[in-house]
Amino acid sequence: MDGSRTLAEPPPDASPARWQRLLAQAVRDPAELLRLLNLPADLLPPAAATAGFPLLVPRGFLARIERGNSNDPLLKQVLPAAAEALTVPGFAADPLAEHDACGRAGSSAVPGLLHKYRNRVLLVTTAACAVHCRYCFRRHFDYRTLPMGSAWWKPALAAIAADPAIDEVILSGGDPLTLPDAHLAALAADIRALPQIRRLRLHTRLPVVLPERIDNALLAWLAQPGPTPVVVIHANHPHEIATDVAAACQRLRGAGVLVLNQSVLLAGVNDRATTLAELSLKLFDAGVLPYYLHVLDRVAGAAHFLVDDDRAVALHRELAALLPGYLLPRLVREVAGEPSKRTLG
Numbered sequence: 001m002d003g004s005r006t007l008a009e010p011p012p013d014a015s016p017a018r019w020q021r022l023l024a025q026a027v028r029d030p031a032e033l034l035r036l037l038n039l040p041a042d043l044l045p046p047a048a049a050t051a052g053f054p055l056l057v058p059r060g061f062l063a064r065i066e067r068g069n070s071n072d073p074l075l076k077q078v079l080p081a082a083a084e085a086l087t088v089p090g091f092a093a094d095p096l097a098e099h100d101a102c103g104r105a106g107s108s109a110v111p112g113l114l115h116k117y118r119n120r121v122l123l124v125t126t127a128a129c130a131v132h133c134r135y136c137f138r139r140h141f142d143y144r145t146l147p148m149g150s151a152w153w154k155p156a157l158a159a160i161a162a163d164p165a166i167d168e169v170i171l172s173g174g175d176p177l178t179l180p181d182a183h184l185a186a187l188a189a190d191i192r193a194l195p196q197i198r199r200l201r202l203h204t205r206l207p208v209v210l211p212e213r214i215d216n217a218l219l220a221w222l223a224q225p226g227p228t229p230v231v232v233i234h235a236n237h238p239h240e241i242a243t244d245v246a247a248a249c250q251r252l253r254g255a256g257v258l259v260l261n262q263s264v265l266l267a268g269v270n271d272r273a274t275t276l277a278e279l280s281l282k283l284f285d286a287g288v289l290p291y292y293l294h295v296l297d298r299v300a301g302a303a304h305f306l307v308d309d310d311r312a313v314a315l316h317r318e319l320a321a322l323l324p325g326y327l328l329p330r331l332v333r334e335v336a337g338e339p340s341k342r343t344l345g
């Protein structure tokens, strides 16, 4: 591989896959989004709300938003709001002194490697995502500090090999599935070559926002013999689980992948027990088990999504009464310096 190229670009000889063309066509212009959804132009976000973290929505996700409904729960996740520009006490640029919402984070001397929990490490593979979720705390993270050349993971894997307690590698970001399969296949092969690794996990929102990503080229490297593949998707509302999303999850399952879901509890989006119960049931029908329900990380610009702890615990108790135990996600918070996520309630 050519070390001068960045990871996000496909090799020059490869024609882009269908998912790459769809990603290139994602909506980036707020005015276009409002037009496509029959929404009034006065919803146009102020520039201050989008600075550094612009609107980004694949068209397939947009199709699941109800036209003319400015309160649509999927719209709220992606349309920049004026409230993002507010300064609210207790909401910081980097609330965990770390970063990222799909993957969470930690710190490490090796660039791109986050070793926070004893037996599992997280590799930050890319800065890119296929959607920009307005509540995400990666919005303030400076990914320019990441090494992006093709050889970046060699030192990370060397550090893993030097610590036999590590038996799971998590590919995170950004979103690892925005990377071309050739890069991911090479990385996965290097991870499989470490005999201590028993589980290879991906944290990704692509199966939900761009289900076309789950194609044969992806399954070819993911479903190889070796560490058990685990994919943790990220859906917050039952409307996100469209037919093609469910089919993508079933394809992963069919290839022997364990598929789990994590959500973030978001005011105005999914802060009702009946909504969360419906999400769990739809996930189950798609072959996905609910894993975590995260309380919001207090990141600047996301205060309007906050559900306070008392309300979160009460909601979770209500949810428990609506679901079999195996469909109840664990209500958790990320606390810097703790040996695992902290359970609430």
Ligand SMILES: *Cc1c(COP(=O)(O)O)cnc(C)c1O
Binding pocket: 103, 104, 105, 106, 114, 115, 116, 117, 120, 121, 122, 170, 340, 341
């Ligand atoms: C959340 C997280 C993990 C995964 O934790 P699980 O509880 O196993 O899902 C691993 N590493 C880091 C740095 C994390 O933030």
Ligand code: SF4
Binding pocket: 100, 101, 102, 103, 129, 130, 131, 132, 133, 136, 137, 138, 173, 174, 175, 205, 234
């Ligand atoms: S896909 Fe995940 S990492 Fe990317 S913006 Fe959304 S929550 Fe954040």
